[in-house]
Amino acid sequence: MAPNVGITPFVTILHFDTPQALEDKYGGFLNRSIVDDFKDYCELLFQTYGDRVKNWITINEPFVLVLGYDLGKCAPGRCSLPPPFGPCLAGNSSTEPYIVGHNLILAHATAAKLYKVKFQAKQGGEIGIALVGEFVEPLNPDSSDDEAATKRCLDFPIGWCAMKDGVPIGPKACDYSYNILAERSEYVYSYRNGLQKLLEFINEKNGVKVKGYFYRSLFDNSEWESGYGTRLGLHFIDYKDNCKRIPKRSAKWFHGFLKARGDNTTQDSTLRKTSSCPPDQLPITNSSSSTLSSPLAACGHLWLFYLILSWLL
Numbered sequence: 001m002a003p004n005v006g007i008t009p010f011v012t013i014l015h016f017d018t019p020q021a022l023e024d025k026y027g028g029f030l031n032r033s034i035v036d037d038f039k040d041y042c043e044l045l046f047q048t049y050g051d052r053v054k055n056w057i058t059i060n061e062p063f064v065l066v067l068g069y070d071l072g073k074c075a076p077g078r079c080s081l082p083p084p085f086g087p088c089l090a091g092n093s094s095t096e097p098y099i100v101g102h103n104l105i106l107a108h109a110t111a112a113k114l115y116k117v118k119f120q121a122k123q124g125g126e127i128g129i130a131l132v133g134e135f136v137e138p139l140n141p142d143s144s145d146d147e148a149a150t151k152r153c154l155d156f157p158i159g160w161c162a163m164k165d166g167v168p169i170g171p172k173a174c175d176y177s178y179n180i181l182a183e184r185s186e187y188v189y190s191y192r193n194g195l196q197k198l199l200e201f202i203n204e205k206n207g208v209k210v211k212g213y214f215y216r217s218l219f220d221n222s223e224w225e226s227g228y229g230t231r232l233g234l235h236f237i238d239y240k241d242n243c244k245r246i247p248k249r250s251a252k253w254f255h256g257f258l259k260a261r262g263d264n265t266t267q268d269s270t271l272r273k274t275s276s277c278p279p280d281q282l283p284i285t286n287s288s289s290s291t292l293s294s295p296l297a298a299c300g301h302l303w304l305f306y307l308i309l310s311w312l313l
Contacts, residue, residue: 054125
């Protein structure tokens, strides 16, 4: 836990991987029995680690977990949709996502209530849930249908989300090989005003106080079904050189930002030539010429910050 070095632990209790034994026994989150089992698991964690852990996240991105029962792209890969989403071996995309989503909400609420009633007064911690969301704009600002669709979609990421026929805003964000552009991300887009507008929406709609955020990843790692091909870390990992860690420009900017020194300076022209991405996303090749870019030039990473919210049941 290392409390003496300024590290505050935030523990996520469930991050997508439902125990296989419960999948085999009753279908995991398709069955309401998992609510009680999740409660028991949480209680064990609170009892065991609550003296040191003061920040609990019950479930990470329940919407992404739900997609595993809708599009079949995430675990457990269930759906009833035709290609390009299917074919899946089993599932019902019309019903299962809503059953799973409902049970996820019940599991979170049950665990949060347990902590607040039985442990919070003594342990002095907080508990919440990590939601995933993207900001959207109406395709035609003068269309009432587009405006209504936008409002529905903005409601869904914070509660439920089902975006249909969306048009990405801004350019695709970047995936990287060392010092060169490997490819554009399949699902991350750069929209500079998106984070600000999303935070305003959260505050207006839910009255939630945003306390801070987590960056997506300190290092490139295995990004679930995308494997090691997608690179979203602040540090480039050279998988061919004993997983050598190389800081990207975004790592240096982020350090400066945290130290309140994230000022605009001149970009390095040599890195500018290697990729159409902002140079702050590429690995640092010369520390003497490394510079900091604008906070809004983070090329698609802004929406990946995990928001630390005032916790809701």
